[in-house]
Amino acid sequence: MASSSASVIGEADLHVHSTVSDGTGAPAELLAEAAEVGLSAIALTDHDSTAGWAEAAAAVPSSGVALIPGMELSTREQYTSVHVLAYLFDPFDEALLAETTRIRESRMTRAEQIVRRIARDYPLTWDDVLAQTAVGATVGRPHIADALVARGHVSTRSAAFAGILHPRHGYASPHYAPDPLTGVRLIRAAGGVPVLAHPGARGAEHVVPRERLRQLVDAGLFGLEIDHPENDPGSKPRLHALAAEFGLAVTGSSDYHGTGKTNRLGQERTPGEVVARIVAEATGTSPVLP
Structure with a gap:
């Protein structure tokens, strides 16, 4: 350069x-x-x-x-x-x-799996997550966190990561x-x-x-x-x-x-x-x- x-x-x-x-x-x-x-x-x-x-x-x-x-x-x-x-x-x-491309596709698959797991215990849908995602963006855990906030399950994105989305709860998995x-x-x-x-x-x-x-x-x-x-x-x-x-x-x-x-x-x-x-x-x- x-x-x-x-x-x-x-x-x-x-x-x-x-x-x-x-x-x-x-x-x-x-x-x-x-x-x-x-x-x-x-x-x-x-x-x-x-x-x-x-x-x-x-x-x-x-x-x-x-x-x-x-x-x-x-x-x-x-x-x-x-x-x-x-x-x-x-x-x-x-x-x-x-x-x-492979990483983003894996992120998307992982996000769908996380939402399915959370939905067994909390009211949450894939549409809830998409509502927090900009057009064209790869859906990830931050968008799930924002959906949990919007649903009233947690107070902030940080609280979602410290709580429901923390690995110890078993909902999240690596991509x-x-x-x-x-x-x-x-x-x-x-x-x-x-x-x-x-x-x-x-x-x-x-x-x-x-x-x-x-x-x-x-x-x-x-x-x-x-x-x-x-x-x-x-x-x-x-x-x-x-x-x-x-x-x-x-x-x-x-x-x-x-x-x-x-x-x-x-x-x-x-x-x-x-x-x-x-x-x-x-x-x-x-x-x-x-």
Whole structure:
């Protein structure tokens, strides 16, 4: 990517969700909100989807905020869900496109199964869930949570995840996802730049093992999303030490979901110099500049 593209981008929030996945704001609305909080750029990183890129790109001129096209790729390490942020990859790359299609289809099947299980104990229908889902979005657990709120079974989306949708209740089950090493390789092969999302969210004792991280770095991992509101503070010293050891970039992001989470857009940010490095390494696509 041309260095001139990177030079005009300042502080960015590199982890933002829209109604294409489980956010509550449309892609274009996110650009307007970013302008209000003084961001130079945002990365639209909907789960396993690039469907919001075109709408977000069309809003760049009026917002004055640059768009870094991205995605949050679902991966799984044995029984643990691991997310990998992907920036500036080719959205038409056949291997990555096939994998994200498989993941989304599995999400949909999983969501239907969850609703059937919940319906045995609580009044809830598939139509209730679809009513909480934007047209074209892949139905997932957040939409089921919103349907449970609408039905009055829980008070908030967070309460649904802490209660009915928590694995201990037996309604939820995992969807298909590749392992993180495969995910990093797919992103790099598509010309993208991969960053491990919120790697300290489960606490210091669950930070990715050093040898596993070495494998991800060898496969092309660019950075760790350390400045994230859900990373446990106790995990950060270890994460910073690993980033320094392996020469990984440190990114900051809000993981904004609109009203779906308490996270505020821009509350954590990535410096312009790190954004410039991402742009310089990417070969799949370019940022959309005002």
